[in-house]
Amino acid sequence: MINVDALTKTFKNVQALDSLSFQAKDGEITGLLGPNGAGKTTCLRIIYGLLQADTGKAEIEGVDANQNPIGARRNLGIFPDKFGLYERLTVREQVAYFAGLHGLKSTEQRQAVEKVIETLDIKELADRRTAGFSQGQRMKVALAQALVHSPKHLILDEPSRGLDVMSTRILRDVLREQRAQGTCILFSSHVMQEVAALCDRVVVMAKGKVAAEGTPQELCDMTGEQQLEDAFVKIIGTDEGIAA
Amino acid sequence: MSALTSVWKKEFRDAIRDKRSVLAAMSYAFFGPLLMAVAFFFLITQLTDKADVEITIKGQENAPQLVEFLNEQGVVAKQDDWAKTQTPIVLTLPEKWQESVSKAEPVEVILRADWSAQKQQTDIKRVEQAIQAYSSQISAYRLTLRGVDPRVVQPIQLQKQDLATRGSKAALIMGSVLVFIILSVFWSGMNVAIDISAGERERNSLEFLLSQPLSTWDIVTGKALTATTFSLFGAILSLVLIPIIFAYVPLHEIGMNVNFSVGMMVLMFILLVPLALFATALQLFVSFRAKNFKEAQTYISFLLIIPMAASFGVEFARLKNPILYYLPLTGQHQAFLSLIRGENVNVMGTVISAVATLAAALLLMKYIARMLKSEKIVFGL
Numbered sequence: 001m002i003n004v005d006a007l008t009k010t011f012k013n014v015q016a017l018d019s020l021s022f023q024a025k026d027g028e029i030t031g032l033l034g035p036n037g038a039g040k041t042t043c044l045r046i047i048y049g050l051l052q053a054d055t056g057k058a059e060i061e062g063v064d065a066n067q068n069p070i071g072a073r074r075n076l077g078i079f080p081d082k083f084g085l086y087e088r089l090t091v092r093e094q095v096a097y098f099a100g101l102h103g104l105k106s107t108e109q110r111q112a113v114e115k116v117i118e119t120l121d122i123k124e125l126a127d128r129r130t131a132g133f134s135q136g137q138r139m140k141v142a143l144a145q146a147l148v149h150s151p152k153h154l155i156l157d158e159p160s161r162g163l164d165v166m167s168t169r170i171l172r173d174v175l176r177e178q179r180a181q182g183t184c185i186l187f188s189s190h191v192m193q194e195v196a197a198l199c200d201r202v203v204v205m206a207k208g209k210v211a212a213e214g215t216p217q218e219l220c221d222m223t224g225e226q227q228l229e230d231a232f233v234k235i236i237g238t239d240e241g242i243a244a
Numbered sequence: 245m246s247a248l249t250s251v252w253k254k255e256f257r258d259a260i261r262d263k264r265s266v267l268a269a270m271s272y273a274f275f276g277p278l279l280m281a282v283a284f285f286f287l288i289t290q291l292t293d294k295a296d297v298e299i300t301i302k303g304q305e306n307a308p309q310l311v312e313f314l315n316e317q318g319v320v321a322k323q324d325d326w327a328k329t330q331t332p333i334v335l336t337l338p339e340k341w342q343e344s345v346s347k348a349e350p351v352e353v354i355l356r357a358d359w360s361a362q363k364q365q366t367d368i369k370r371v372e373q374a375i376q377a378y379s380s381q382i383s384a385y386r387l388t389l390r391g392v393d394p395r396v397v398q399p400i401q402l403q404k405q406d407l408a409t410r411g412s413k414a415a416l417i418m419g420s421v422l423v424f425i426i427l428s429v430f431w432s433g434m435n436v437a438i439d440i441s442a443g444e445r446e447r448n449s450l451e452f453l454l455s456q457p458l459s460t461w462d463i464v465t466g467k468a469l470t471a472t473t474f475s476l477f478g479a480i481l482s483l484v485l486i487p488i489i490f491a492y493v494p495l496h497e498i499g500m501n502v503n504f505s506v507g508m509m510v511l512m513f514i515l516l517v518p519l520a521l522f523a524t525a526l527q528l529f530v531s532f533r534a535k536n537f538k539e540a541q542t543y544i545s546f547l548l549i550i551p552m553a554a555s556f557g558v559e560f561a562r563l564k565n566p567i568l569y570y571l572p573l574t575g576q577h578q579a580f581l582s583l584i585r586g587e588n589v590n591v592m593g594t595v596i597s598a599v600a601t602l603a604a605a606l607l608l609m610k611y612i613a614r615m616l617k618s619e620k621i622v623f624g625l
Binding site: 051078082086089100102145 | 447
């Protein structure tokens with residue numbers, strides 16, 4: 001479980017997070033939905049310990065990411081905001097590298113790499129260097145890197161950006177599969193359909209705060225709208241009304 | 245530890261597949277000594293040049309014997325015109341040469357030249373020496389004619405005994421070769437150091453690497469060891485190539501004797517190890533702060549001035565200060581100088597400078613590891 005408790009973060013004069021609190025439960029897909037600049041990436045970077053929160057804490061399985069970032073990251077699979085690949089390495093080498101960084105050795109490592117390659121159906125890419133890969137292929141490699149150590153928590157920062165329909169479908173399938181295995185999945189997005197199609201719970205963020213929280217249906221009911229998109233607009237637009 | 249080796253292995257594999265990095269590491273070690281050898285080759289042929297000195301001789305008909313003598317000494321009258329860039333060397337023989345000589349009066353011979361012109365200095369000297377020699381010849385004749393032993397006018401005979409051993413003469417020229425070897429550790433790993441730091445950032449993979457469960461110290465160490473491996477590879481290459489290439493330079497013609505023994509090379513290599521780590525740490529420190537490869541390259545070329553200035557400065561200013569034995573960079577330089585001169589190496593100084601170099605490298609790496617935890621540096625906030 002990922003527990004975000006009253007996170008506050010300020011960059012110079014910009015308040016990026018304003019006592020943000022929410023939870024992502026095991027075996028559920030939690031969507032972090034918000035317009036650009038709402039603080040989604042900042043929040044996720046605090047969860048994987050790259051940024052220090054001013055106040056509040058983010059806990060992964062009870063481990064505080066700011067106090068013990070390495071311990072917290074052991075339980076995390078991360079699909080970051082920027083996922084550059086090592087273009088001179090093959091997919092297999094690349095995935096094995098991150099398996100190694102998570103402490104997997106020799107046989108154990110090889111098996112884990114084989115397994116994730118099979119899961120993502122990228123056998124024919126496995127021994128190619130990643131230079132010149134398409135956006136969809138790059139996404140799969142990044143996903144393989146995030147999943148190779150079978151993390152109990154998966155955090156994805158706008159994973160579907162730049163993907164075509166086929167790649168998006170593969171991504172969804174993988175996430176549903178992971179959910180079925182009991183993984184706690186947290187992903188940020190500003191794409192409505194994706195959130196509606198995937199998420200068990202949605203946390204709507206605006207200006208560094210939680211604007212609303214619930215299942216997609218609950219959000220629609222709350223705002224009296226049929227479509228999540230309309231609900232979203234209403235929540236963001238009439239911030240105070242919802243919060244009250 | 246296992247995370248460190250993972251990083252090292254991966255970075256090494258990555259770097260060795262980067263043709264630019266490998267080529268950069270090799271080309272300096274390869275072309276540098278070659279270039280230097282060619283330069284020395286020309287220097288030596290110039291120094292040992294025994295071709296005739298051509299000067300303008302005015303009034304040749306006044307003193308044919310002197311002109312003949314000069315010709316025998318390799319000083320001849322110039323036939324063509326002087327180049328515009330050269331100051332003419334002009335020797336004027338007076339009309340009353342015969343008259344003065346027969347009366348045993350001093351004859352005024354004028355040598356007009358530019359004594360500050362570097363290139364003409366040996367020429368001028370040879371003309372002077374030839375005329376001096378002719379002058380002593382005449383005085384010897386005169387004294388003999390008057391029944392006096394010519395030796396009475398030479399009360400002191402100066403014997404020049406050159407104490408410069410062949411090795412120490414060599415040290416003069418080899419000094420610049422040493423500077424070159426020392427700089428090889430700065431050059432050879434440079435491209436790799438930039439690629440695994442600023443390059444990692446530019447390719448957007450830094451954030452993901454930093455989100456992995458390993459300490460930034462492991463990341464920095466793994467990366468530093470990779471670049472150090474390349475830098476030492478370059479050092480080995482230049483250490484091996486320099487004696488081979490210099491075997492073809494006729495150093496013995498100017499009385500130089502360079503002996504690279506295997507033991508000496510191994511010792512030099514060992515001394516270069518901490519220096520390579522230090523060079524790498526410096527380069528990583530600079531390029532982790534740069535936004536991209538190009539920016540890092542610009543900073544590092546400024547950084548390279550430091551070791552160059554330090555080693556060339558000491559070399560050419562002939563600085564002699566005991567502290568030089570103990571500092572990083574200059575300590576290795578001094579030890580190399582002693583090695584090549586065949587002198588005893590200042591063991592204490594060398595050990596202390598090696599330890600100081602290593603300590604400086606580790607401190608710098610610790611600082612980089614801390615830097616990579618800073619949001620300011622990582623995200624440029």
